[in-house]
Structure formats: structure tokens, C-alpha cells
Amino acid sequence: MDPLALVIIEALIKSIVVIIVLLTGFAYLTLMERMVVARIQVRVGPNRVGRVFGIAALQPIADAIKMIFKEDFIPANADKLIYVLAPGIAVGTALLAWAVIPLNPPLTIFGYTINFEIANVNVAVLYLLAIGSLSIYGIVLGGWSANNKYSLLGALRSTAQMVSYEVSLGLSLVGVLMVSGTLSLTQIVQQQSMIWNVVWQPLGFVIYLVCALAEINRVPFDLPEAETELVAGYQTEYSSLKFALFYMAEYINMLTISAIASTVFLGGYQGPFGILPGVHWLLIKMLIFIFIFMWIRGTLPRFRYDQLMRFGWQVLLPLALANTFVTAVVLVLLGK
């Protein structure tokens, strides 16, 4: 067969599988979040729809069906085109980040080697940052186009917060790049077969996690949708599947940052004993991160906005710069 056609067909199959898995993952993440937060708050949580072992296994499907059949209206003074496109942009950029994340070591079946990432590019880290920056557009366009003051305030806050923390997020990865000497995620994972990068970059790891929490607007950085003052932030005027798409984008971004943190700092699909196929280790690491995010949501109060901005610019940025500097000095002194 024509090699070009083969590449396209392979990419097509992989993309569809990854998107379906992500959407299923999103659906069950919402259930997991409701259950975890409920237990933290000493409630029971959803346990009625399609009950299996006391867990409402069909709850996400019921939610999805409800969303599909809700009224989908466009506010009178909204900028209609942008209002409709914004949720699509949000979910599209969230999904596209998964094009470069390696899920499993390459497998050879019938003499044909399958790579378990959609695209094996040598600038994967840069690609992730670029796609992460694009995700701001969905939020700011959605908030602006709805012609609602709450939406606008939420979008503005969100944009200022995301760009502020993106600086430190980018810097926190520089240390890893210096240690590994490559931008390819596949190579970064393969280099961690003995020692994880978090051993060399503990501070970078912590800074990355904090900034990533701010990037995806989760507690304690959820000011863009602070429900006690801004109703629902940038998604106030959205209903039906458009609201669901924003929700989807948020949860997929949560999956993405836990996957990036696992891949860059915790060895990705590399497991300690080689007893399970690689993708299981990645999933276990991601689940641990996701549980910690939910735990944080159940525990911490929200920042005040001036505290948030000051923390980003006056604490995290100098820390990330210092981390880069120390890494550089140590590498020079070791003569590596």
C-alpha cells in the first residue's frame, strides 16, 4: 500500500480511538469527582442510576442524554458566530494536545511497528505549550461573545490568570529539557527507564503542578468561575451541549496535565517491574494526580484575585528562574 495512505489511515484510527477514550474518560471523571468530593464532605454522592457495587455506573450516560435534549438557545445580543464556535475551540484544543503524548512503548505486530502516540514529532514539548496557549481562546471568545457581564469578567480573569501562570509553567519545564537535552516526549520517557526526572527536578515538578492547576482553572485557582460572585464565569450563558463542551474541555485538560506531569516527571509509561503493559502505569500515575486534584478541591478555599496574581508573578516566576539557574550551574559543575 502507498506509505502516505498508510500513515493517514493509521493516524485516523488512532485519533478516533484516542478521542473516544478521552470522552469516556471525561464522562467517568465527572462521576469520580462527584463521588470523591461527596465523601470528603461526608455525603453519599450519586448512587442511583445503574447501580453497581454502590456506584452509579450509568450516571454519566444519563447526564449526557439529558444535556443533548436540553434547549440550546443563543442570547439576543450575543455575537452569534463566535458564541457558537467558542465551545468547539475549547474542546478542540483540549483534545489536540493528545496528539503527541506517548501512551505505550512501540509494539511490533506482523512486522509492522505501531507507535502509541498519534504523531512522533521532535518538538512535542513545544507543541504542548502552543496548544495549551490556544485553549485560552475558547474561554475568552465564549465569555466575550455572550454579552453578559459575568461572562466577560470571568473570561478576563481567566485570561489574565492563564497567561500569568503560563510563564512559570513554561519555565518549570526548562530544567527537564536541560537534563534530557531533547524536546521529544518519546525520548524524554525512554531516558527515564532507570531514574525519573522528578529526582533531578523536584522543584520544577512542584512548580509545574501548581501552574498547571492554575492553567486549568481548578480550585484553589478557580476564580474565573467563582460561583459565589460570578455565577458560572465565562459559561454563564451557555446551555445544552455547548455547556457540556466547555465542561468536557475542562476535564480533558485535567487529564492532559496529569498525563504531561506523568510523562515528563514520573517516567510516563515506564513501570518499575515490567509486569504490566506500559499504558497501565501511565493511567495509574494519571489517576493519582487526578485524585490529588479532587482532594485539593475538597479541601482548599479559593485565592483572592490580587493574591493569585502576586503569587504567580512574585513567587512562582522567581522560583522557576532560580530552578533553571541552579540546574544550569549544577550541570556545568558536574561537567556533563
Next chain:
Amino acid sequence: MPIDYLPILVMVVVVVAFAAIALTLSSLTGPRHPTAAKLEPYESGMPPFGSARRRISIKYYLTAVLFILFDIEIIFFYPWAVLFRQLKLFGLVEMGVFVLILLIGYVYVWRKGGFNWD
């Protein structure tokens, strides 16, 4: 190699198709009973006044400009970091000078209160 990026293009097509389906599906399946009150912007039940398209605080522009400055700096960091093991001491000194110049600006913004929101 440019062909490495072809799968990303394929994924873009799949994602756009998914988004298009999701965005049109609910307008086909949902009910549609628009009323004047329903289409007004939601302002906690009060009658809405004025447009939401108004001028916004200068602080946001300042943050945007700061972001552009520092983000470009980080883009300079990336190729340097990847090649750092070959550049060694030379790379450290060069980047030290670059960051020092930037830090002067950073300290200036800090002293001028550019990071304060109250």
C-alpha cells in the same frame, strides 16, 4: 521531517468534525421556545442594564504586555536548554547576561507596583 506532522493534521480534521457534530446536534435535538426574557443576559434576576461590551481595567493590558515579554523570553530558553549540555559554561554565561538584563526590567515592574491588583 514534514511527514511527522501529517498525523497531527489528520487529528485536526477528526477533532473539527467532532466539534462540528457536537455543536449542531443539540440544536437539532433540543426544544426551542425562545422568549424575550429568556434571551436577555442573566444578571441574577435583576433587569439587565447597559451592554457588557464596555471598557475594561488597564491592569489586564499590563498583564498582557508582561506576558508577551516573559513568554518570548521563555521561547528563547527552550533551544538553549536543549543544547545546554553542549554549550556548557559558555551557555551559562550567555544566558546569565540575558536574564540579568531581563531581571532589571522585572525588578523595575515590581518596584513600580505592576504586580499589585489593589
